[in-house]
Amino acid sequence: MSSRPGGRRHGQSRWRLGLLAAGVVAALGLGACSSDNTGDDGQPTTTNTGSQSPTVQAAPKPAAKIALNPAAGAGDVSPVAPMTVTVTDGTIESLTLTNPTGKQVKGTLSPDRRTWTVGEPLGFGKTYTWAGNALGTNGERQPITGAFTTVTPNGTTGARINTGDGRTYGVAMPIAVTFDSPVADKAAVQRAMTVTTSVPVEGTWAWLDDTRAHWRPRAYWPAGTTVDVDLRLYGVPFGNGVYGQNDLTSKFSIGRNQVVRGNTKTHRLQVFRDGKLTADLPASYGLDSDPGRVTNSGTHVVMSKHESYSMCNEKYDYCDVVVPWAVRISNNGEFVHGYAPSIWAQGKQNVSHGCVNLAPDKAKQYFDSALVGDPVEITGSTNQLDPTDGDFYDWALTWPQWTAKSAL
Structure with missing residues (x-):
């Protein structure tokens, strides 16, 4: 029969089309549906297929924090101690520090407006008051207040x-x-x-x-x-x-380097400028046989200069003896000066009461060259310069002796 084969072929074509359509539908369903997916807790999960990001809340900005140094209420504060106001999370808008009469203390605000520093010494035994405002990063103002008191000394x-x-x-x-x-x-x-x-x-x-x-x-x-x-x-x-x-x-x-060297045994006073001998003067030093008149050995320092000076020594019964061109070299009465009455002994023997005697013209020659602070190194005598001679015996001490007197 011619109708069966034709009918069978038609039926197969419809079956194959049905399978194809079902496959397409299944494929579309698997690609688009997400409601069948579940999480670990068994609840459905969803997939965001849009382009928008989730909204994040910004953290609130902090208020200004104020630090006073010295702290509010502090007492016995040194008037020269470091004194500051520091602001974090903000800046200083205005600030004054005033004394009890209302006078403002000088101060400096840092370029970033975060620190204010006192710029002058304060008084003793006074109360000082801070007043001002700080502006926080949150836009709010905070008052700057407080007071401290400086020490009252004995x-x-x-x-x-x-x-x-x-x-x-x-x-x-x-x-x-x-x-x-x-x-x-x-x-x-x-x-x-x-x-x-x-x-x-x-x-x-x-x-x-x-x-x-x-x-x-x-x-x-x-x-x-x-x-x-x-x-x-x-x-x-x-x-x-x-x-x-x-x-x-x-x-x-x-100034220039000038060192004077005197020798009580050779009876000479020599002047050296930058290491070169510029003067070699005959001198008479203190009488060797009397300990009260000996010119001390050691490094003296020029302390002052006087065109004329009145000498007194009650122990040896003389006063108001005026000498020319006097250069003081210690506080124990030692000078280099002119003295005409002892010219006969100068360069030969020691007859003075402790000073270095020179002829008046030689004394002026030395006087004109001398500076306060010049060293005058004396050698040859039986006495040594020491602390009993007063200022300045500094160079009579060795360096270890000197440093031992430091407080640090």
């Missing part, structure tokens, strides 16, 4: 220095600081005293007693050195509740 001590601004001194010149009363805390005071030189110079402070501190180099100063002395003594604790009363500064220069 007493204050002043100081003096021997070197003058713009002066020129000899190569043995010591820097001498004299205090009005004894210093108990020498280390604290010494830390507040600095010496700066234009060329490297080794030196240190030494305490000669409770009221005197001297600075000297290990060897003579190099010629031409510029020296800056900075004594930040105000507000420094001197010990026992006493504080420094004043600051001191001094800037001076060291």
Whole structure:
């Protein structure tokens, strides 16, 4: 029969088309449906097929944090202690520090406006008050408030220095600081005293007693050195509740190198300039047979110059003896000066009461060449320069002896 084969072929074609359509539908269903997926907890999961990102909340900005130094309510504050207001997470908008009368203290605001620093010493025994505002990164203002009180001392001590601004001194010149009363805390005071030189110079402070501190180099100063002395003594604790009363500064220069050498045995006084002999003068020194009249051996320092000077020595029954061209070389009464009555002995024997006698014209020659601070090295006598001779016996001490007198 011709109809069966034709009908069978038609049926197969429909079956194959049905299978194909079902496959297409299954494939489309697997690619687009996500609702059948489940997570580890068995709950359906979804897949975001859009292009939007999730929204993240920004953290709140912090408020300004204020730190006072000294802290609010602090007492017994040194008037020269570091004093600051510091702000983190913000800046200083306005700030004043005032004393009890309302006067504003000088201060400096840092470029980033985060730190304000006191710029001048404060007074003793006074209460100072902070007032101002800080602006936080959150845009909110915070008040800056607080007060502190500086120390009330049991007493204050002043100081003096021997070197003058713009002066020129000899190569043995010591820097001498004299205090009005004894210093108990020498280390604290010494830390507040600095010496700066234009060329490297080794030196240190030494305490000669409770009221005197001297600075000297290990060897003579190099010629031409510029020296800056900075004594930040105000507000420094001197010990026992006493504080420094004043600051001191001094800037001076060291001149040419001139060293004078005197020998009591050869009766000569020689002047050396930059190592070269420039004068060799006949002299008479202190009488050797009398310990009270001997010119001391050791390195003296020129302390002052006088065109004329009245000499007195009650022990030896003379006073108001005026001599020309007097150069003081110690505080024990030793000078280099002119004295015509002893010309006969000059260069031959020692007859003076401790001074170095020269003919008046020779004394002027030396006087004109001398600078305060020049060393005068005496040798040959039976007595040695020592602490009993007063200022300046600095060079009579060896370097180890000198450094042992430092408080640091």
